[in-house]
Amino acid sequence: MATYSYRCRVHGEFDARLPLGAAPGSRGCPVCGTQAPRRWSGVALLGRGPAVALVDRCERSRTEPEVVTSIPARPRTARRPAPSAAAHRLPRP
Numbered sequence: 032m033a034t035y036s037y038r039c040r041v042h043g044e045f046d047a048r049l050p051l052g053a054a055p056g057s058r059g060c061p062v063c064g065t066q067a068p069r070r071w072s073g074v075a076l077l078g079r080g081p082a083v084a085l086v087d088r089c090e091r092s093r094t095e096p097e098v099v100t101s102i103p104a105r106p107r108t109a110r111r112p113a114p115s116a117a118a119h120r121l122p123r124p
């Protein structure tokens with residue numbers, strides 16, 4: 032889904048959420064019903080990718096928030112041993 036912008040000459044700009052590539056060149060104004068031409072924006076240039084997935088997830092969280100029932104487990108990371116003093120010694124001339 033993508034957000035497309037249209038501009039009515041009387042009532043100004045309004046948005047419509049439509050599938051990618053399905054936006055008509057003009058759309059009826061939600062107030063007066065007259066055909067409003069589409070306004071081009073950079074949103075359509077994002078394509079499908081992590082940025083679009085993040086935007087979709089953020090928008091979905093408004094109406095369908097993710098519910099957490101427990102504290103997430105800490106990721107297991109291997110502890111590296113501290114570097115020895117010999118590793119910091121400069122070579123002798």
Ligand SMILES: [Zn+2]
Binds near residue numbers: 060061063
């Ligand atoms: Zn209008």
